[in-house]
Amino acid sequence: MDYMFHEGFLGTRAPFFMDFVLIIVALLPFLLLIAISFARQGRFKLHEISQKIIFVVSVFVVGYFEYGVRLGGGYNGFIKDSTVSHDYSLIVLIVHIIIAVVSFLLWIKTLMSARNDSLPKHIGDSQHKVAGKRAFIGITLTSLTGIWVYLILFVF
Numbered sequence: 001m002d003y004m005f006h007e008g009f010l011g012t013r014a015p016f017f018m019d020f021v022l023i024i025v026a027l028l029p030f031l032l033l034i035a036i037s038f039a040r041q042g043r044f045k046l047h048e049i050s051q052k053i054i055f056v057v058s059v060f061v062v063g064y065f066e067y068g069v070r071l072g073g074g075y076n077g078f079i080k081d082s083t084v085s086h087d088y089s090l091i092v093l094i095v096h097i098i099i100a101v102v103s104f105l106l107w108i109k110t111l112m113s114a115r116n117d118s119l120p121k122h123i124g125d126s127q128h129k130v131a132g133k134r135a136f137i138g139i140t141l142t143s144l145t146g147i148w149v150y151l152i153l154f155v156f
Contacts (some may be wrong), residue, residue: 004068013081014154017068022150024061027052029140036136048114055111072129084152092152096145103138 008019031054038047072078079089110131 001067001071005072008154012154014150015068015072017064018068018078018150018154021061021065023146024058025143025146028058028143029136032136032139036132051111051114078153082153082156083156085103089149089152090121092145093149096142096149099138099145100142103135103142106131106135106138 004017007017008014008016010019010022012019014022032051033056035047035050038044069075069078073092075090079086082089094133111126113128113131
């Protein structure tokens with residue numbers, strides 16, 4: 001898997017795998033908006049399938065990312081070339097991780113609530129819709145803070 005650490009394609013100090021993950025992370029909120037639009041159109045089965053696919057792909061991307069980070073020396077291996085202070089970078093990373101974990105749990109809860117046979121036929125004001133909004137906000141914040149971490153590590 002040496003290719004993971006070849007020069008990235010975005011013109012920063014980041015290796016290939018970080019650029020790849022950044023693109024997926026940046027696209028995630030938009031992909032979710034497409035999946036949400038299916039539910040708004042009443043295409044609930046397509047909404048369900050697309051949400052599950054996006055979730056599974058996201059889990060694999062996070063696994064790929066974690067594998068690359070571990071092989072690359074962890075946080076310290078990537079922060080060493082940054083001009084941003086270590087303390088500030090670490091705080092941003094911790095905030096990102098907290099948001100990401102909470103969002104992941106909210107997303108799982110939302111997916112699980114959709115499996116409940118008692119979901120109303122009209123999902124307008126259901127708990128699933130509220131949970132979905134919370135999960136979407138969390139995932140969007142995860143995406144934004146992930147981009148922020150990337151910028152700290154590989155641009156500044």
